[in-house]
Amino acid sequence: MVENVTPTIKDNMREPIKASEIDPKFKYQLTKMHGAEKLLKCFQCGTCTSDCPVARYSDSYRPRTILHMARLGLKERVLKSDTLWLCAACFTCTDRCPQDVEVASVIRVLRNLAAEEGFFPAVFKDQCASVLESGYAFKIPELRIKKRETLGLPSLPKGNPESIKKSLKGVNFMKHMKNKGESPAKQ
Amino acid sequence: MNPLPNSKYLIFLGCAIPYRVSAYEISSRKVLVKLGVELIEMPEFNCCGLPLDPVSHETMMILAARNLALAEQQSLNILTLCPGCAGSLKKVNKILKEDKTLREQINGHLKESGLEFKGTIEAKHLLQVLKEDVGIDNIKKAVVKPLTMLKVAEHNGCHILRPKEYIGFDDPEDPQTLKALVEATGATCLDYIDETECCGAPSVGVSDKVALQLAKDKLSHVKQVDAQALITICPFCHIMYDTNELRIEKMFNEVYGIPVLHYPQLLGLALGMTPEELAFSELRVSAKKLLEQVNEGAK
CATH class of the missing domain: 1.20.1050.140 (Glutathione S-transferase Yfyf (Class Pi); Chain A, domain 2)
Known part of the structure; x- marks a missing residue:
């Protein structure tokens, strides 16, 4: 079976906790970020995990645990964990959370922070490179573009890479796009 | 306004x-x-x-x-x-x-x-344009070839419904729009287990195992009610069920053979268009049997 989980990031959700690894202000850093404002309302009921389709088949992905670890201040562990990347963004947890925590958005905020530090699956780098080159997240093969005509479809609008690059040049994440070809998921 | x-x-x-x-x-x-x-x-x-x-x-x-x-x-x-x-x-x-x-x-x-x-x-x-701007009654009026011979299942997928705060035109727990649109073609839309469950597509590339297991569950539940087809409205859900169906069958040693139609393909048939016009040949899982049933039923 194919398992493309970034292999260099260790699953570290279940190791014993040392006081020295706790960042007590991490939760306040998170609640200032768009989407994670309501993190502190979480009362650990577990609705998110019990209704999560991914948690059903993954033995490590548990949204409740991730939120708990984030609140405890286990910043490094959460951000370096590959389980963070299993969320399918179905938003079931967000819609069913009795505390309106927007669980999926908190997960996204954590992923964004992990990505800023260089921890993210390589597939995102490919997609970002494609957007910067063509405007599309997937490289649409020339053959497909030409085939549109024979299928009776209007020609595909050209993306505007120069304009897109200008819009995105101030974004922090773009710093990872300078060293193309280098594995981003390194520890 | x-x-x-x-x-x-x-x-x-x-x-x-x-x-x-x-x-x-x-x-x-x-x-x-x-x-x-x-x-x-x-x-x-x-x-x-x-x-x-x-x-x-x-x-x-x-x-x-x-x-x-x-x-x-x-x-x-x-x-x-x-x-x-x-x-x-x-x-x-x-x-x-x-x-x-x-x-x-x-x-x-x-x-x-x-x-x-x-x-x-x-x-x-x-889906929203068909419901709010065209109107389900107008779609019913436009049907020239009612698909009363078909019993199918629908799959909304997640992003058409959630998060409700931003999308909010249907109930994410018990959505009705796609069901009503399927029934507007004359086909019966079957209920089945976990209708609103995620297709797994966003997990492809991160964990194919989780993704394909979710898609497998869906195909099993749809098969359980003897649906003649699964109807989708999302390119990613369609890839999970149509493009990957053979892969899922091999991986889990199951046989499904369920054609996965884009909703406008189903609607197009009811509006009198031909399978060629509606690009049925692009489907990975053959819809030949279903199209024969449509033709026989119309006689």
Whole structure:
């Protein structure tokens, strides 16, 4: 079976906790970020995990645990964990959370922070490179573009890479796009 | 109230559809034109932003806002075929209309390329346009070949329904729109276990195991009620069930053979279009048997 989980990031959700690894202000850093404002309302009921389709088949992905670890201040562990990347963004947890925590958005905020530090699956780098080159997240093969005509479809609008690059040049994440070809998921 | 016309839209294709799901585009265009919805091509657009949201929310918002700003220049609302694109555009549209600080922040980035988000248009998914603008009664009236011989199952997928706060045109727990649209063709729409469950597509590439297991569950539940086809409205869900069906059958040692139709393909048949016009040949799982049943039933 194919398992493309970034292999260099260790699953570290279940190791014993040392006081020295706790960042007590991490939760306040998170609640200032768009989407994670309501993190502190979480009362650990577990609705998110019990209704999560991914948690059903993954033995490590548990949204409740991730939120708990984030609140405890286990910043490094959460951000370096590959389980963070299993969320399918179905938003079931967000819609069913009795505390309106927007669980999926908190997960996204954590992923964004992990990505800023260089921890993210390589597939995102490919997609970002494609957007910067063509405007599309997937490289649409020339053959497909030409085939549109024979299928009776209007020609595909050209993306505007120069304009897109200008819009995105101030974004922090773009710093990872300078060293193309280098594995981003390194520890 | 939205002052812009609701029978004329800019069509937003996104990336996945031109990349590998042309049957959805072909059938959607045919059906919409037949039902009196005029489609205008966007002179320029880019990725909706959703694929990059996990790594950079800011990038996602800028990309979505770019598309909205480009559409604003045309003074037309957007129609998307992909619920992921609809979700991304709707969400960013709502956030930037309501949150002045974020709007200024994103516009600061857009200014670099001479664009500005003003918040003057709406984005809608195909399903919403069919329900709200064309109307289910009008679709029923347009049906010339009722598909009463068919019993099918529908799959909404997640992003057409959730998060409710941003999408909110149907009930995410018990959605009715797609069911009503399927039944408007004359077909019976069957209930089955876990109808609103995720297809797993976003987990492909991170954990194929989890993704394919979710898709397998869906196919099993649909088979359980003897559905003749599964009806989707999302390019990613379609890839999970149609493109990957054979792979899932091999992996789990099961046989499904369930054709997966894009909703406009089903509707197109009821509107009297041919399988050729609706690009049935692009489907990976053959719909031959289903089409024979349609032909026999129509005699």
